[in-house]
Amino acid sequence: MVSVDAFAVLAEPTRRRILDRLRRSESSVGDLVDALGMSQPAVSKHLKVLREAGFVTCRTAAQQRIYRIDLRPLRAVDDWLGPYRRMWAAHLDALERHLDSQE
Amino acid sequence: MVSVDAFAVLAEPTRRRILDRLRRSESSVGDLVDALGMSQPAVSKHLKVLREAGFVTCRTAAQQRIYRIDLRPLRAVDDWLGPYRRMWAAHLDALERHLDSQE
DNA sequence: CGCTCATATGCCTATCAAGGAATACAGGCC
DNA sequence: GGCCTGTATTCCTTGATAGGCATATGAGCG
Structure with missing residues:
Protein backbone atom coordinates (compact mmCIF):
# COMPACT_ATOMS: atom_id res chain seq x y z
CA MET A 1 0.00 0.00 0.00
CA VAL A 2 3.09 2.16 0.26
CA SER A 3 3.07 4.59 -2.63
CA VAL A 4 5.84 3.45 -4.92
CA ASP A 5 8.21 5.91 -6.48
CA ALA A 6 6.86 7.24 -9.77
CA PHE A 7 10.26 6.99 -11.42
CA ALA A 8 10.59 3.37 -10.45
CA VAL A 9 7.22 2.70 -12.03
CA LEU A 10 8.25 4.41 -15.25
CA ALA A 11 11.56 2.58 -15.35
CA GLU A 12 9.78 -0.43 -16.83
CA PRO A 13 9.49 -0.01 -20.62
CA THR A 14 6.38 -2.16 -20.75
CA ARG A 15 4.63 0.14 -18.32
CA ARG A 16 5.49 3.15 -20.43
CA ARG A 17 4.04 1.34 -23.41
CA ILE A 18 0.87 0.75 -21.46
CA LEU A 19 0.66 4.42 -20.58
CA ASP A 20 1.34 5.44 -24.17
CA ARG A 21 -1.56 3.29 -25.21
CA LEU A 22 -3.92 4.48 -22.49
CA ARG A 23 -3.04 8.01 -23.42
CA ARG A 24 -4.86 7.47 -26.71
CA SER A 25 -7.83 5.58 -25.31
CA GLU A 26 -8.91 3.61 -22.32
CA SER A 27 -8.61 -0.14 -22.75
CA SER A 28 -9.53 -3.44 -21.25
CA VAL A 29 -6.84 -5.82 -20.08
CA GLY A 30 -7.43 -7.99 -23.11
CA ASP A 31 -6.90 -5.05 -25.45
CA LEU A 32 -3.56 -4.38 -23.81
CA VAL A 33 -2.56 -8.02 -23.96
CA ASP A 34 -3.19 -7.99 -27.70
CA ALA A 35 -1.40 -4.71 -28.18
CA LEU A 36 1.65 -5.67 -26.18
CA GLY A 37 1.99 -9.26 -27.21
CA MET A 38 2.57 -10.35 -23.64
CA SER A 39 0.94 -12.88 -21.40
CA GLN A 40 -2.20 -11.75 -19.62
CA PRO A 41 -0.76 -12.28 -16.13
CA ALA A 42 2.25 -10.15 -16.96
CA VAL A 43 0.00 -7.33 -18.16
CA SER A 44 -2.21 -7.61 -15.09
CA LYS A 45 0.81 -7.35 -12.84
CA HIS A 46 2.03 -4.21 -14.55
CA LEU A 47 -1.44 -2.77 -14.30
CA LYS A 48 -1.43 -3.48 -10.61
CA VAL A 49 1.81 -1.55 -10.19
CA LEU A 50 0.44 1.33 -12.23
CA ARG A 51 -2.79 1.29 -10.25
CA GLU A 52 -1.11 1.30 -6.86
CA ALA A 53 1.09 4.19 -7.93
CA GLY A 54 -1.94 6.13 -9.15
CA PHE A 55 -1.05 6.18 -12.84
CA VAL A 56 -4.26 4.43 -13.84
CA THR A 57 -7.72 3.86 -12.52
CA CYS A 58 -10.04 1.08 -13.49
CA ARG A 59 -13.73 0.48 -13.62
CA THR A 60 -15.64 -2.71 -14.03
CA ALA A 61 -17.72 -3.10 -17.17
CA ALA A 62 -19.49 -6.43 -17.29
CA GLN A 63 -16.75 -9.04 -17.15
CA GLN A 64 -14.05 -6.61 -18.22
CA ARG A 65 -11.90 -4.13 -16.35
CA ILE A 66 -11.49 -0.90 -18.26
CA TYR A 67 -8.29 0.93 -17.47
CA ARG A 68 -7.90 4.66 -17.85
CA ILE A 69 -4.90 6.90 -17.38
CA ASP A 70 -4.61 9.33 -14.49
CA LEU A 71 -2.19 12.14 -15.19
CA MET B 1 28.57 0.56 -23.38
CA VAL B 2 24.95 0.08 -24.30
CA SER B 3 23.13 3.30 -23.57
CA VAL B 4 20.97 2.58 -20.57
CA ASP B 5 17.41 3.78 -20.39
CA ALA B 6 17.17 7.25 -18.89
CA PHE B 7 14.16 6.29 -16.80
CA ALA B 8 16.00 3.34 -15.33
CA VAL B 9 18.82 5.65 -14.34
CA LEU B 10 16.45 8.05 -12.64
CA ALA B 11 14.68 5.24 -10.82
CA GLU B 12 17.45 5.25 -8.22
CA PRO B 13 16.73 7.89 -5.57
CA THR B 14 20.40 8.33 -4.81
CA ARG B 15 21.10 9.20 -8.41
CA ARG B 16 18.36 11.81 -8.40
CA ARG B 17 19.93 13.26 -5.28
CA ILE B 18 23.24 13.43 -7.07
CA LEU B 19 21.64 15.24 -9.99
CA ASP B 20 19.82 17.62 -7.67
CA ARG B 21 23.14 18.48 -6.15
CA LEU B 22 24.99 18.84 -9.44
CA ARG B 23 22.20 21.06 -10.64
CA ARG B 24 23.35 23.66 -8.11
CA SER B 25 27.07 23.27 -8.67
CA GLU B 26 29.60 20.88 -10.05
CA SER B 27 31.28 18.72 -7.44
CA SER B 28 34.09 16.33 -6.84
CA VAL B 29 33.38 12.77 -5.81
CA GLY B 30 34.44 13.58 -2.26
CA ASP B 31 31.96 16.44 -2.08
CA LEU B 32 29.19 14.09 -3.08
CA VAL B 33 30.27 11.45 -0.60
CA ASP B 34 30.02 14.03 2.19
CA ALA B 35 26.71 15.34 0.96
CA LEU B 36 25.12 11.95 0.57
CA GLY B 37 26.56 10.22 3.60
CA MET B 38 27.36 7.13 1.58
CA SER B 39 30.49 5.13 0.99
CA GLN B 40 32.80 6.43 -1.70
CA PRO B 41 32.60 3.27 -3.82
CA ALA B 42 28.82 3.45 -3.83
CA VAL B 43 28.92 7.04 -5.02
CA SER B 44 31.48 6.25 -7.69
CA LYS B 45 29.31 3.47 -8.99
CA HIS B 46 26.28 5.72 -9.27
CA LEU B 47 28.42 8.29 -11.03
CA LYS B 48 29.51 5.64 -13.47
CA VAL B 49 25.91 4.84 -14.30
CA LEU B 50 25.11 8.53 -14.70
CA ARG B 51 28.17 9.04 -16.86
CA GLU B 52 27.45 6.14 -19.18
CA ALA B 53 23.89 7.36 -19.63
CA GLY B 54 25.13 10.86 -20.43
CA PHE B 55 23.63 12.61 -17.41
CA VAL B 56 27.01 13.86 -16.23
CA THR B 57 30.42 14.59 -17.63
CA CYS B 58 33.60 14.72 -15.68
CA ARG B 59 36.94 16.40 -15.99
CA THR B 60 40.15 15.77 -14.15
CA ALA B 61 41.42 18.53 -11.90
CA ALA B 62 44.65 17.55 -10.22
CA GLN B 63 43.83 14.43 -8.24
CA GLN B 64 40.10 15.04 -8.27
CA ARG B 65 37.36 14.28 -10.76
CA ILE B 66 34.93 17.13 -11.08
CA TYR B 67 31.47 16.06 -12.14
CA ARG B 68 29.09 18.31 -13.96
CA ILE B 69 25.51 17.79 -15.05
CA ASP B 70 24.55 17.40 -18.70
CA LEU B 71 20.92 18.23 -19.37
C1' DC C 1 60.99 6.23 -6.51
C1' DG C 2 58.09 5.76 -2.54
C1' DC C 3 54.18 7.97 -0.32
C1' DT C 4 49.60 9.89 -0.07
C1' DC C 5 45.28 11.46 -1.53
C1' DA C 6 41.28 10.88 -4.61
C1' DT C 7 38.79 7.85 -7.23
C1' DA C 8 37.64 3.50 -9.63
C1' DT C 9 36.95 -1.45 -9.74
C1' DG C 10 36.19 -6.44 -8.18
C1' DC C 11 34.17 -9.58 -5.30
C1' DC C 12 30.48 -10.97 -2.46
C1' DT C 13 25.86 -11.00 -0.70
C1' DA C 14 21.13 -9.82 -0.17
C1' DT C 15 17.22 -7.96 -2.18
C1' DC C 16 14.01 -7.32 -5.61
C1' DA C 17 11.53 -7.33 -9.96
C1' DA C 18 9.88 -9.60 -14.15
C1' DG C 19 7.86 -13.28 -16.62
C1' DG C 20 5.79 -17.94 -17.34
C1' DA C 21 2.55 -21.60 -15.94
C1' DA C 22 -0.99 -22.96 -13.17
C1' DT C 23 -4.73 -21.62 -10.60
C1' DA C 24 -8.23 -18.78 -8.18
C1' DC C 25 -11.86 -15.48 -8.52
C1' DA C 26 -15.86 -12.82 -10.46
C1' DG C 27 -19.50 -11.53 -13.56
C1' DG C 28 -22.73 -12.89 -17.06
C1' DC C 29 -25.56 -16.55 -19.24
C1' DC C 30 -27.98 -21.04 -19.95
C1' DG D 1 -26.23 -24.33 -10.09
C1' DG D 2 -22.95 -25.26 -13.87
C1' DC D 3 -20.28 -23.08 -17.50
C1' DC D 4 -17.63 -19.68 -20.06
C1' DT D 5 -15.05 -15.47 -20.44
C1' DG D 6 -12.05 -12.06 -18.53
C1' DT D 7 -8.97 -10.84 -15.01
C1' DA D 8 -6.27 -11.34 -10.71
C1' DT D 9 -3.13 -13.94 -7.85
C1' DT D 10 0.27 -17.45 -6.44
C1' DC D 11 4.42 -19.98 -6.99
C1' DC D 12 8.68 -20.50 -8.98
C1' DT D 13 12.89 -19.40 -11.39
C1' DT D 14 16.03 -16.17 -13.16
C1' DG D 15 18.47 -11.89 -13.92
C1' DA D 16 19.71 -7.40 -12.37
C1' DT D 17 21.40 -4.21 -9.00
C1' DA D 18 22.71 -1.79 -4.71
C1' DG D 19 25.93 -1.57 -1.14
C1' DG D 20 29.91 -2.89 1.81
C1' DC D 21 34.72 -4.11 2.03
C1' DA D 22 39.04 -4.79 0.10
C1' DT D 23 41.97 -3.52 -3.43
C1' DA D 24 43.71 -1.44 -7.75
C1' DT D 25 44.77 2.69 -10.40
C1' DG D 26 46.43 7.30 -11.08
C1' DA D 27 47.99 11.96 -10.19
C1' DG D 28 50.83 14.89 -7.36
C1' DC D 29 54.80 15.53 -4.27
C1' DG D 30 58.85 14.87 -1.29
Whole structure:
Protein backbone atom coordinates (compact mmCIF):
# COMPACT_ATOMS: atom_id res chain seq x y z
CA MET A 1 0.00 0.00 0.00
CA VAL A 2 3.09 2.16 0.26
CA SER A 3 3.07 4.59 -2.63
CA VAL A 4 5.84 3.45 -4.92
CA ASP A 5 8.21 5.91 -6.48
CA ALA A 6 6.86 7.24 -9.77
CA PHE A 7 10.26 6.99 -11.42
CA ALA A 8 10.59 3.37 -10.45
CA VAL A 9 7.22 2.70 -12.03
CA LEU A 10 8.25 4.41 -15.25
CA ALA A 11 11.56 2.58 -15.35
CA GLU A 12 9.78 -0.43 -16.83
CA PRO A 13 9.49 -0.01 -20.62
CA THR A 14 6.38 -2.16 -20.75
CA ARG A 15 4.63 0.14 -18.32
CA ARG A 16 5.49 3.15 -20.43
CA ARG A 17 4.04 1.34 -23.41
CA ILE A 18 0.87 0.75 -21.46
CA LEU A 19 0.66 4.42 -20.58
CA ASP A 20 1.34 5.44 -24.17
CA ARG A 21 -1.56 3.29 -25.21
CA LEU A 22 -3.92 4.48 -22.49
CA ARG A 23 -3.04 8.01 -23.42
CA ARG A 24 -4.86 7.47 -26.71
CA SER A 25 -7.83 5.58 -25.31
CA GLU A 26 -8.91 3.61 -22.32
CA SER A 27 -8.61 -0.14 -22.75
CA SER A 28 -9.53 -3.44 -21.25
CA VAL A 29 -6.84 -5.82 -20.08
CA GLY A 30 -7.43 -7.99 -23.11
CA ASP A 31 -6.90 -5.05 -25.45
CA LEU A 32 -3.56 -4.38 -23.81
CA VAL A 33 -2.56 -8.02 -23.96
CA ASP A 34 -3.19 -7.99 -27.70
CA ALA A 35 -1.40 -4.71 -28.18
CA LEU A 36 1.65 -5.67 -26.18
CA GLY A 37 1.99 -9.26 -27.21
CA MET A 38 2.57 -10.35 -23.64
CA SER A 39 0.94 -12.88 -21.40
CA GLN A 40 -2.20 -11.75 -19.62
CA PRO A 41 -0.76 -12.28 -16.13
CA ALA A 42 2.25 -10.15 -16.96
CA VAL A 43 0.00 -7.33 -18.16
CA SER A 44 -2.21 -7.61 -15.09
CA LYS A 45 0.81 -7.35 -12.84
CA HIS A 46 2.03 -4.21 -14.55
CA LEU A 47 -1.44 -2.77 -14.30
CA LYS A 48 -1.43 -3.48 -10.61
CA VAL A 49 1.81 -1.55 -10.19
CA LEU A 50 0.44 1.33 -12.23
CA ARG A 51 -2.79 1.29 -10.25
CA GLU A 52 -1.11 1.30 -6.86
CA ALA A 53 1.09 4.19 -7.93
CA GLY A 54 -1.94 6.13 -9.15
CA PHE A 55 -1.05 6.18 -12.84
CA VAL A 56 -4.26 4.43 -13.84
CA THR A 57 -7.72 3.86 -12.52
CA CYS A 58 -10.04 1.08 -13.49
CA ARG A 59 -13.73 0.48 -13.62
CA THR A 60 -15.64 -2.71 -14.03
CA ALA A 61 -17.72 -3.10 -17.17
CA ALA A 62 -19.49 -6.43 -17.29
CA GLN A 63 -16.75 -9.04 -17.15
CA GLN A 64 -14.05 -6.61 -18.22
CA ARG A 65 -11.90 -4.13 -16.35
CA ILE A 66 -11.49 -0.90 -18.26
CA TYR A 67 -8.29 0.93 -17.47
CA ARG A 68 -7.90 4.66 -17.85
CA ILE A 69 -4.90 6.90 -17.38
CA ASP A 70 -4.61 9.33 -14.49
CA LEU A 71 -2.19 12.14 -15.19
CA ARG A 72 -1.42 13.23 -11.66
CA PRO A 73 1.70 11.13 -11.04
CA LEU A 74 3.08 12.28 -14.36
CA ARG A 75 2.59 15.85 -13.30
CA ALA A 76 4.66 15.09 -10.23
CA VAL A 77 7.42 13.87 -12.50
CA ASP A 78 7.01 16.98 -14.58
CA ASP A 79 7.34 19.07 -11.44
CA TRP A 80 10.58 17.32 -10.55
CA LEU A 81 11.89 18.27 -13.96
CA GLY A 82 10.96 21.90 -13.41
CA PRO A 83 14.26 23.22 -12.08
CA TYR A 84 16.17 21.42 -14.81
CA ARG A 85 13.86 22.77 -17.46
CA ARG A 86 14.54 26.26 -16.19
CA MET A 87 18.23 25.56 -16.64
CA TRP A 88 18.04 24.73 -20.28
CA ALA A 89 15.57 27.52 -20.87
CA ALA A 90 18.15 29.88 -19.40
CA HIS A 91 20.78 28.47 -21.70
CA LEU A 92 18.55 28.97 -24.70
CA ASP A 93 17.91 32.54 -23.67
CA ALA A 94 21.61 33.13 -23.35
CA LEU A 95 22.21 31.66 -26.79
CA GLU A 96 19.52 33.83 -28.24
CA ARG A 97 20.99 36.96 -26.73
CA HIS A 98 24.35 35.92 -28.04
CA LEU A 99 23.02 35.45 -31.55
CA ASP A 100 21.19 38.77 -31.37
CA SER A 101 24.37 40.51 -30.36
CA GLN A 102 26.09 39.03 -33.42
CA GLU A 103 23.77 40.80 -35.83
CA MET B 1 28.57 0.56 -23.38
CA VAL B 2 24.95 0.08 -24.30
CA SER B 3 23.13 3.30 -23.57
CA VAL B 4 20.97 2.58 -20.57
CA ASP B 5 17.41 3.78 -20.39
CA ALA B 6 17.17 7.25 -18.89
CA PHE B 7 14.16 6.29 -16.80
CA ALA B 8 16.00 3.34 -15.33
CA VAL B 9 18.82 5.65 -14.34
CA LEU B 10 16.45 8.05 -12.64
CA ALA B 11 14.68 5.24 -10.82
CA GLU B 12 17.45 5.25 -8.22
CA PRO B 13 16.73 7.89 -5.57
CA THR B 14 20.40 8.33 -4.81
CA ARG B 15 21.10 9.20 -8.41
CA ARG B 16 18.36 11.81 -8.40
CA ARG B 17 19.93 13.26 -5.28
CA ILE B 18 23.24 13.43 -7.07
CA LEU B 19 21.64 15.24 -9.99
CA ASP B 20 19.82 17.62 -7.67
CA ARG B 21 23.14 18.48 -6.15
CA LEU B 22 24.99 18.84 -9.44
CA ARG B 23 22.20 21.06 -10.64
CA ARG B 24 23.35 23.66 -8.11
CA SER B 25 27.07 23.27 -8.67
CA GLU B 26 29.60 20.88 -10.05
CA SER B 27 31.28 18.72 -7.44
CA SER B 28 34.09 16.33 -6.84
CA VAL B 29 33.38 12.77 -5.81
CA GLY B 30 34.44 13.58 -2.26
CA ASP B 31 31.96 16.44 -2.08
CA LEU B 32 29.19 14.09 -3.08
CA VAL B 33 30.27 11.45 -0.60
CA ASP B 34 30.02 14.03 2.19
CA ALA B 35 26.71 15.34 0.96
CA LEU B 36 25.12 11.95 0.57
CA GLY B 37 26.56 10.22 3.60
CA MET B 38 27.36 7.13 1.58
CA SER B 39 30.49 5.13 0.99
CA GLN B 40 32.80 6.43 -1.70
CA PRO B 41 32.60 3.27 -3.82
CA ALA B 42 28.82 3.45 -3.83
CA VAL B 43 28.92 7.04 -5.02
CA SER B 44 31.48 6.25 -7.69
CA LYS B 45 29.31 3.47 -8.99
CA HIS B 46 26.28 5.72 -9.27
CA LEU B 47 28.42 8.29 -11.03
CA LYS B 48 29.51 5.64 -13.47
CA VAL B 49 25.91 4.84 -14.30
CA LEU B 50 25.11 8.53 -14.70
CA ARG B 51 28.17 9.04 -16.86
CA GLU B 52 27.45 6.14 -19.18
CA ALA B 53 23.89 7.36 -19.63
CA GLY B 54 25.13 10.86 -20.43
CA PHE B 55 23.63 12.61 -17.41
CA VAL B 56 27.01 13.86 -16.23
CA THR B 57 30.42 14.59 -17.63
CA CYS B 58 33.60 14.72 -15.68
CA ARG B 59 36.94 16.40 -15.99
CA THR B 60 40.15 15.77 -14.15
CA ALA B 61 41.42 18.53 -11.90
CA ALA B 62 44.65 17.55 -10.22
CA GLN B 63 43.83 14.43 -8.24
CA GLN B 64 40.10 15.04 -8.27
CA ARG B 65 37.36 14.28 -10.76
CA ILE B 66 34.93 17.13 -11.08
CA TYR B 67 31.47 16.06 -12.14
CA ARG B 68 29.09 18.31 -13.96
CA ILE B 69 25.51 17.79 -15.05
CA ASP B 70 24.55 17.40 -18.70
CA LEU B 71 20.92 18.23 -19.37
CA ARG B 72 20.41 16.37 -22.60
CA PRO B 73 19.09 13.08 -21.22
CA LEU B 74 16.68 15.02 -19.03
CA ARG B 75 15.41 16.81 -22.08
CA ALA B 76 14.70 13.43 -23.62
CA VAL B 77 12.61 12.57 -20.58
CA ASP B 78 10.90 15.91 -20.90
CA ASP B 79 10.13 15.14 -24.52
CA TRP B 80 8.56 11.84 -23.55
CA LEU B 81 6.31 13.75 -21.19
CA GLY B 82 5.26 16.12 -23.96
CA PRO B 83 2.10 14.37 -25.13
CA TYR B 84 0.93 13.90 -21.57
CA ARG B 85 1.60 17.51 -20.76
CA ARG B 86 -0.57 18.50 -23.69
CA MET B 87 -3.31 16.38 -22.20
CA TRP B 88 -3.45 18.14 -18.90
CA ALA B 89 -3.02 21.47 -20.59
CA ALA B 90 -6.09 20.63 -22.64
CA HIS B 91 -7.96 19.74 -19.49
CA LEU B 92 -7.02 23.02 -17.90
CA ASP B 93 -8.21 24.87 -20.97
CA ALA B 94 -11.49 23.04 -20.83
CA LEU B 95 -11.87 23.89 -17.16
CA GLU B 96 -11.14 27.50 -17.90
CA ARG B 97 -13.74 27.64 -20.64
CA HIS B 98 -16.18 26.01 -18.32
CA LEU B 99 -15.57 28.56 -15.61
CA ASP B 100 -15.86 31.38 -18.13
CA SER B 101 -19.20 30.07 -19.29
CA GLN B 102 -20.40 30.12 -15.70
CA GLU B 103 -19.97 33.87 -15.39
C1' DC C 1 60.99 6.23 -6.51
C1' DG C 2 58.09 5.76 -2.54
C1' DC C 3 54.18 7.97 -0.32
C1' DT C 4 49.60 9.89 -0.07
C1' DC C 5 45.28 11.46 -1.53
C1' DA C 6 41.28 10.88 -4.61
C1' DT C 7 38.79 7.85 -7.23
C1' DA C 8 37.64 3.50 -9.63
C1' DT C 9 36.95 -1.45 -9.74
C1' DG C 10 36.19 -6.44 -8.18
C1' DC C 11 34.17 -9.58 -5.30
C1' DC C 12 30.48 -10.97 -2.46
C1' DT C 13 25.86 -11.00 -0.70
C1' DA C 14 21.13 -9.82 -0.17
C1' DT C 15 17.22 -7.96 -2.18
C1' DC C 16 14.01 -7.32 -5.61
C1' DA C 17 11.53 -7.33 -9.96
C1' DA C 18 9.88 -9.60 -14.15
C1' DG C 19 7.86 -13.28 -16.62
C1' DG C 20 5.79 -17.94 -17.34
C1' DA C 21 2.55 -21.60 -15.94
C1' DA C 22 -0.99 -22.96 -13.17
C1' DT C 23 -4.73 -21.62 -10.60
C1' DA C 24 -8.23 -18.78 -8.18
C1' DC C 25 -11.86 -15.48 -8.52
C1' DA C 26 -15.86 -12.82 -10.46
C1' DG C 27 -19.50 -11.53 -13.56
C1' DG C 28 -22.73 -12.89 -17.06
C1' DC C 29 -25.56 -16.55 -19.24
C1' DC C 30 -27.98 -21.04 -19.95
C1' DG D 1 -26.23 -24.33 -10.09
C1' DG D 2 -22.95 -25.26 -13.87
C1' DC D 3 -20.28 -23.08 -17.50
C1' DC D 4 -17.63 -19.68 -20.06
C1' DT D 5 -15.05 -15.47 -20.44
C1' DG D 6 -12.05 -12.06 -18.53
C1' DT D 7 -8.97 -10.84 -15.01
C1' DA D 8 -6.27 -11.34 -10.71
C1' DT D 9 -3.13 -13.94 -7.85
C1' DT D 10 0.27 -17.45 -6.44
C1' DC D 11 4.42 -19.98 -6.99
C1' DC D 12 8.68 -20.50 -8.98
C1' DT D 13 12.89 -19.40 -11.39
C1' DT D 14 16.03 -16.17 -13.16
C1' DG D 15 18.47 -11.89 -13.92
C1' DA D 16 19.71 -7.40 -12.37
C1' DT D 17 21.40 -4.21 -9.00
C1' DA D 18 22.71 -1.79 -4.71
C1' DG D 19 25.93 -1.57 -1.14
C1' DG D 20 29.91 -2.89 1.81
C1' DC D 21 34.72 -4.11 2.03
C1' DA D 22 39.04 -4.79 0.10
C1' DT D 23 41.97 -3.52 -3.43
C1' DA D 24 43.71 -1.44 -7.75
C1' DT D 25 44.77 2.69 -10.40
C1' DG D 26 46.43 7.30 -11.08
C1' DA D 27 47.99 11.96 -10.19
C1' DG D 28 50.83 14.89 -7.36
C1' DC D 29 54.80 15.53 -4.27
C1' DG D 30 58.85 14.87 -1.29
